[in-house]
Structures are given as C-alpha cells and as structure tokens.
Amino acid sequence: MTTLDEFTWMHIGAGSFHRAHQAWYLHRLRVKGDDRWSIALGNIRDDARALLDILTAQNGEYVLETVTPAGERSYEKITSLRSIIAWDEQLSALIAKGADRQTRVISFTVTEGGYYLNTDFKLDQQNDDIKADLNGGVRTIYGTVAHILRRRRATDSGGVTLLSCDNVRHNGERFHEGLTEFLTLQGDTQLTDWVTEHTSTPNTMVDRITPRPAAEIAGRVKDKLGIDDRAPVMGESFIQWVVEDNFINGRPALEQVEVEMVDSVVPYEEAKIRILNASHSCIAWAGTLLGQSYIHQSTGTVPIRQMAYDYVTQDVIPSLSPSPLDLAHYRDVVLERFSNPYIQDTNQRVAADGCSKIPGFITPTLVECYRRGQSPDATAVLPALFFLYMRRWHEATLPYDYQDGILDKQATHALYASADPIAAYANDSKLFGPLAGNAEFEQLLRRTINRLDAWVQDNSAVFAGH
The missing domain is CATH 1.10.1040.10 (N-(1-d-carboxylethyl)-l-norvaline Dehydrogenase; domain 2)
Incomplete structure (x- = not known):
C-alpha cells in the first residue's frame, strides 16, 4: 500500500534500456536513503509478458552488469521497480496505475517509430495502429495515454508529467504535439484543455548503450553475486541523462544522483x-x-x-x-x-x-x-x-x-x-x-x-x- 508521502513513477516500455538507465538512477536515489519514489513498469505490446512474469517472481529486482572499454565489469542489484504491471489486451491494469493519484510521472521508451510522426512531425493518420487508437484502441502511446488522462480527469487525480525517454528530437514537444493532434482528431476538446492545464512534457536526452541481454550474463551474475537472476541486463559503464526541469506535480531529487537538470536540452x-x-x-x-x-x-x-x-x-x-x-x-x-x-x-x-x-x-x-x-x-x-x-x-x-x-x-x-x-x-x-x-x-x-x-x-x- 502506497502512503501519502510515497509516489509512483510509472514507465511504459519494458525494454533493456529503461532497466539499465532510468531505473538505475531511481535505484541510486533509493540507495542514498530517499525511497519516496518507486517505479511501476508496464508495456503496451504483448511482447514482454515473459519478462514481466520473471520480474514479478523476482519482486521487480534484477542485476545490472556494466562494462568499461577495458573490460572491467561491475554488478549492482536494482531495486527501484516495486510494481510490475500485468499485461492484458485492454491495458486495464496499466491504465489504472497511470490514473492513480500517487502516480506523478509517466515516462516511456517506445522507440523512434513509436511516435508515428512524418517529416512534418504530424501523426501518420494512415497507420493502422493510429487508426485503431483513434477509435478507442490502446496500440500506441497516444491511445494509451489518452485513456490514462481521461481517467485522471474523471477521478480528479491531479496533474502528471509525461516524460519521453526516446531518441526523438525535442521528444517532449513532439510527443505533446502528437498527443494534442491525436485528441483533436478524436474531437475531445475537454481533455485537450485539461491536458494543457494538468500535464507537462519536458524534453530529455538519454544515453547508455544497452544491448539485448545475452545468455551468458546470468552465469556471470551467479559467479559474482551468487544470485540466480533470470532477467539480468547489461550496459556500458558510460551513462548520461539530461532533463528539462519542468515537472508539474513533483519529481524525485534526480540532481542528487547526477541527472543534469537544465533549462534546455537542445x-x-x-x-x-x-x-x-x-x-x-x-x-x-x-x-x-x-x-x-x-x-x-x-x-x-x-x-x-x-x-x-x-x-x-x-x-x-x-x-x-x-x-x-x-x-x-x-x-x-x-x-x-x-x-x-x-x-x-x-x-x-x-x-x-x-x-x-x-x-x-x-x-x-x-x-x-x-x-x-x-x-x-x-x-x-x-x-x-x-x-x-x-x-x-x-x-x-x-x-x-x-x-x-x-x-x-x-x-x-x-x-x-x-x-x-x-x-x-x-x-x-x-x-x-x-x-x-x-x-x-x-x-x-x-x-x-x-x-x-x-x-x-x-x-x-x-x-x-x-
């Protein structure tokens, strides 16, 4: 049960990058003694069910292996994922968590293609996934977030920061423009107005090379830490996160773990x-x-x-x-x-x-x-x-x-x-x-x-x- 002084950072996109990057920063904050924020992890597509099941069985914990160009490896158990959201076709659990009053930040890694933008940065309205979501579906980040925000508005759950962590230029602005266009195409002017008043979409820059996990990582984790980890992840030792400091309803003290909080990430x-x-x-x-x-x-x-x-x-x-x-x-x-x-x-x-x-x-x-x-x-x-x-x-x-x-x-x-x-x-x-x-x-x-x-x-x- 979440108490009033505990907050949720919900992340959409159960890939390796999030677990080696944003989750690592939130974990480091908890290690420093600030455990007010924890991550709830979910996915839009049904392509991560096995991983989510493993993480559920491991109470959200897994080991991150990092390696330098000289081959020096280090290992750290990541503990910031405190809630693993089960997938269902309607994304009902994901939407409910996103609409919860204690959820103050919703971040996402959906890849560059997951924004469905053409060269004019407008939605590709001919895309089948966008068409489905304009009719109420939850195949894309826009359809999913629209459902979450409608629920937040209906339940008066307060504002929320929507944080893109993908390699898209001006990612926060592009997402905001795409979401606004999406809601306009749906004819939902009331929600569009609510979004203007109750959300923020900071631009971010993220960096850490994170390959798809190889089978041998688990063996190295077992040798070094004695842990049987079925979902380890590996990344390079280099890491960087630059974020515009524009959070509408509170945020973790990210600057305490060397996230660069700036006026502009350009x-x-x-x-x-x-x-x-x-x-x-x-x-x-x-x-x-x-x-x-x-x-x-x-x-x-x-x-x-x-x-x-x-x-x-x-x-x-x-x-x-x-x-x-x-x-x-x-x-x-x-x-x-x-x-x-x-x-x-x-x-x-x-x-x-x-x-x-x-x-x-x-x-x-x-x-x-x-x-x-x-x-x-x-x-x-x-x-x-x-x-x-x-x-x-x-x-x-x-x-x-x-x-x-x-x-x-x-x-x-x-x-x-x-x-x-x-x-x-x-x-x-x-x-x-x-x-x-x-x-x-x-x-x-x-x-x-x-x-x-x-x-x-x-x-x-x-x-x-x-």
Whole structure:
C-alpha cells in the first residue's frame, strides 16, 4: 500500500534500456536513503509478458552488469521497480496505475517509430495502429495515454508529467504535439484543455548503450553475486541523462544522483542524435552489408569508422557550431564507446527503425548543408547505406530479421521493383522532406549509392567476420 508521502513513477516500455538507465538512477536515489519514489513498469505490446512474469517472481529486482572499454565489469542489484504491471489486451491494469493519484510521472521508451510522426512531425493518420487508437484502441502511446488522462480527469487525480525517454528530437514537444493532434482528431476538446492545464512534457536526452541481454550474463551474475537472476541486463559503464526541469506535480531529487537538470536540452540532444545515434546507424548498416554481426567489429573496420568520422567532421560539426560542447571530443568519445568489444552490441539491434532514423537523425544535416551552400557528400553516405541495406531486406538476403515500427512493407517492395528505385527513394518525402524532388540531391544519392554498392561487392569477402 502506497502512503501519502510515497509516489509512483510509472514507465511504459519494458525494454533493456529503461532497466539499465532510468531505473538505475531511481535505484541510486533509493540507495542514498530517499525511497519516496518507486517505479511501476508496464508495456503496451504483448511482447514482454515473459519478462514481466520473471520480474514479478523476482519482486521487480534484477542485476545490472556494466562494462568499461577495458573490460572491467561491475554488478549492482536494482531495486527501484516495486510494481510490475500485468499485461492484458485492454491495458486495464496499466491504465489504472497511470490514473492513480500517487502516480506523478509517466515516462516511456517506445522507440523512434513509436511516435508515428512524418517529416512534418504530424501523426501518420494512415497507420493502422493510429487508426485503431483513434477509435478507442490502446496500440500506441497516444491511445494509451489518452485513456490514462481521461481517467485522471474523471477521478480528479491531479496533474502528471509525461516524460519521453526516446531518441526523438525535442521528444517532449513532439510527443505533446502528437498527443494534442491525436485528441483533436478524436474531437475531445475537454481533455485537450485539461491536458494543457494538468500535464507537462519536458524534453530529455538519454544515453547508455544497452544491448539485448545475452545468455551468458546470468552465469556471470551467479559467479559474482551468487544470485540466480533470470532477467539480468547489461550496459556500458558510460551513462548520461539530461532533463528539462519542468515537472508539474513533483519529481524525485534526480540532481542528487547526477541527472543534469537544465533549462534546455537542445545542445545535448542535437549532439547526441546527430553524432551518436546517426553514426551508430551508419556503422550498423555498413557492417551488416559486409557480413559483420557486431558494432565493435564494424567500428574497428577502418573504412566504416572513416565514414562515421567524416560524416561528423565534415557535415555535423559545422551544422551544430557554435556549441557549448566540444563536438570533436564528443565524436572521439562516441567512436571509442562503439569500439568496446565487451558490450557485444549487435548490428541488428542498432540497424532497426531506419524509416524513422533517416528523417529524424540524418535529413536535418542534409538540409542544413545545402542551406550553407555545401554539398553533403559525407552525410549522403548514410541514406545510401540504408538504401543498399533495405535492398537486401527486399531480396530477403539480410542475415537477420529487420525490425521497424513504421515500415510500409508493400510500398518498400514496390520501390525496389520499380524502373528506377534510386529515383523513387530520393523522392520519398517521408524520408527526405524538402529534399524530395531535388535533382541535385537525387544525383548525389545516385553517385553515392553506386560507389558504395561497388565497395560492398569488392570488400564483403575481405571484412566479413572481422
């Protein structure tokens, strides 16, 4: 039973990242003696039921293993998850917990594709999940949160902070705009007005490389701590969380555990999205094309590392300057982190959701280069790699299943079956926004794709498995 001075931070998205990042910070706060806040964890999709059942059996506790680039491992039992929310088709338990008066923060990690935004940052109203939720469903974050907020309004449960923890530029603002558009499309003006008065949506920047847990982690946990943990998680030793200090109904003392509470996350966010996230995708797509499985392998492949280095150096740093961050140093630290062989992060994980990453992480730099009168030769490498990568998907020759929340399979197959796939790709406004239809951009993309296609064919046998 929660007492009046105990509060709930509900998180939607039972993936590894939350358990290695936000849950770790809340755990550290509890270790320091502030146990007023605890986490209730749930999921929208029925793809984490086994994990939630395990966590329920373990009273929400699990071990986090972290590893440095030098291979130094440390272990910590995480105790901040005090409530595991069982999944059901109507999300009834999740909605009830979200509407509870003691729940003051609702955070979420639903991946870039989980926001269903086009290049104009408007909802993709043609998406089947959005259509279902506009009719009362709970397939998306918008439909789910709408149900929660209606219940809070009806029960006078007070305000709540809605905190995106995904790699989406201006994530709090984008979510707020998407939710407002969603409610407007539903015709619920009363709830829209209530949201304006009773919610806040701070922007955040989150960072910790967290691969999908490997089977051998449990054995190391058993050896080091003597614990039989069926749900351990592993991450790199580096961690960062920057949050705009705009919580409407109280918050944990996050600054006590080195969360950076700021007025604006924009400089941190732009550096992270364009330098870390976009480079990560570049390396994963290129490495997959060469037959490599792991990020550290691909980062250690000199031509691939050079692609990422040139992209940041030639195009991103000029786009983000001046900056309060040392962008060149940040670039070098990022590439060092990607080189960590002990993380065993897979190209499959990082390559996912490219249909959201191109417009979100990469197209802004393309556009800004042209605005400066500069040809974005180095940046064009990234969408060119994705074109070749998705051609492999079309041909069913990828070495693994590609996961993408907004992939239109029929349209993508049709693109590669067309008379001029590169022209169709370059003219895709969902990916390239204002550059779609730009002849100069199309020619740059064509040259780059053809050059990289030849490079892959010449080098696959050389670098595969390296």
